Amino acid sequence: MSKAEIGPRMVGGKLMYNRAVRVDEPRSWLFMAGHEARDDEGGIAHKGDMAGQIRLTLRRLGETVAEGGMTMADVVQIRVVTTDLSACVAQYDVLMDGLAALHCRPASLLAEVSALSDPDMLIEIEAVAAR
Numbered sequence: 001m002s003k004a005e006i007g008p009r010m011v012g013g014k015l016m017y018n019r020a021v022r023v024d025e026p027r028s029w030l031f032m033a034g035h036e037a038r039d040d041e042g043g044i045a046h047k048g049d050m051a052g053q054i055r056l057t058l059r060r061l062g063e064t065v066a067e068g069g070m071t072m073a074d075v076v077q078i079r080v081v082t083t084d085l086s087a088c089v090a091q092y093d094v095l096m097d098g099l100a101a102l103h104c105r106p107a108s109l110l111a112e113v114s115a116l117s118d119p120d121m122l123i124e125i126e127a128v129a130a131r
Contacts, residue, residue, distance in 0.1 A: 017108040026130040030068040034124040037062045044120035050087045068073040072102035074129040085112035
């Protein structure tokens, strides 16, 4: 399998997002539902803390990717939805640095919604991986 980044958008020498990622001849796909910052008891953690919710959501996503037999480097697309676009943009380096540390360079979407499934959720991330 090969992957090629199409139209990467860089800011300050760092990837902000890829417009597309081309995947040729994958053997496996992993489609992941939205992940959120849930603690081990199932409650939303880091209430009111966008950066904390981003970090935990990425960790939870990484756990699912690993359970699916892949790594975050295999993630080719993410969709980030938030109830507070301004706060998310202000903390976007937390997301981008977290992805970069995991060698994850997906195509992405960032959108604001009026509500998520739990009123304490500030962010939800869904993803697609290919290997």
